[in-house]
Amino acid sequence: MAQPLVSILIPTHKRPDYLSQALASARAQSYRNLEIIVSDNSGNDDSRAAVADQLRADPRVRYLSIPKCDYFQNWLNVMSQATGTYVNWLMDDDLFAPNKVERMVHYFETYPSVSLVTSFRQLIDEQGKPLPALPGTQRLFEEDTVMPGNQLAEHILRVGQNLVGEPTTAMYRRAEVGAGFGRFADKTYVVLSDLSTWLSLMPGRHVVYIPEALSSFRIHGGQDQRRPGLQLRANLEWLQLLLDSHENGLLFTDKPGLRQLLAQKLAILMPHLALQREVLRELDMDAEDILRLTRRAVRLLLQ
Structure with a gap:
């Protein structure tokens, strides 16, 4: 039986050295039926030059230059080009382990109820040296684990951490997300685009966690x-x-627990709002939208 096609999506912006390493890790996958799509909005040719030899050597790689677009448009562009059955993002400063795609595709092909496969991710520094795990990045299980999506989703919401991981970490079926990356309950998320997508895939489905470090998440000064x-x-x-x-x-039907979490979130949020009025203007965030959101939270809190 032919292997299903997997799309590896690499949006990049002015990180030629890291991009070269990321692309090499994608090309080195033991799973061979890949399309690797790089979308570059750097506005110069430095990144293309850094990977020129890899582009010539591997017909699976497509390189798209769209210099006059912002970060979000660059993501939309690379998403629109994907044709694989499964999708895995690769941030231009991160790395894949050689067996990542093979390990994850196995679970999709074995368990039809699985909508998301993730793994432990190893934190690394600018030089690629391992770093100790931070809160939210610790290993969740010591062996491969298939769990109900609702159970994991509620746990994530309770602890307030993205336990699935960044876009590099997880794989999903393209048909179940399409161009809707970063959407949950018909709303678009910007900072939590990855987590909102993971949560949208969980209700009524299963999630696989692999304790092996199948990706590396780089922490550096350019972030x-x-x-x-x-x-x-x-x-x-x-x-x-x-x-x-x-x-x-969809999730989180425990109202007493929800009230406690809402109170915690509001307590964290209010000082930020008081101190960062100028930041709100820079982010083009509508004060009325923020007011409506906080009113919803307070209304639920008082019910």
């Missing part, structure tokens, strides 16, 4: 996850996820 504006937006999106999970009857 912007700690920018105050992104932290503020992440807090707002966590609140949105909790509310939508409950109000749509």
Whole structure:
């Protein structure tokens, strides 16, 4: 039987050296039926030059240059090009283990109820040296585990951490997400685009966790996850996820537990809002939308 096609999607922006390493790790997969799509919005040829030899050597790789687009449009572009049965993102500063795709496809092909496969991810530094795990990145199980999606989703919402991992970490069926990456309960998420997608795949399905480090997540100075504006937006999106999970009857039906979590999220959020009015303007965030969101949370809290 022919292997199903797997799409590896690599959006990149001005990281030629890291991109070269990421692409090499994708090409080195033991699973061979791949399409590897790089979408570059750098606005120069440095990244293409860094991987030129790899492009010539491997017809499975397609390189797309779209210099006049932002981060989000670059993601949409590479998503629109995917044709595989399964999809795995690869951030341009991360790495795949050689057996990642093979291990994950096995579970999709074996268990039709599985909608998402993830694994332990090894944190690495700028030079690729291993780093100790941080909260939310520790190994969840010591052996391969198939679990109900609803159970994992509620646990994620309770602890407030993306236990599945970043886009590099997980694989999903393209038909079940399509161009809707970053959507949950008909809303679009920006900072929590990965987590919102994972949660959308969980209700009524199964998730596989593999304790082997099948990907490496690089931590370096060029990342912007700690920018105050992104932290503020992440807090707002966590609140949105909790509310939508409950109000749509998808997840998290335990109202007393929900109230406690909402109180915690609001306590974290309010000081951020008071101190970061200028950040809100920079992020083009609508104050009325924020007001509606916090009102929903307070209303549920008082019921």
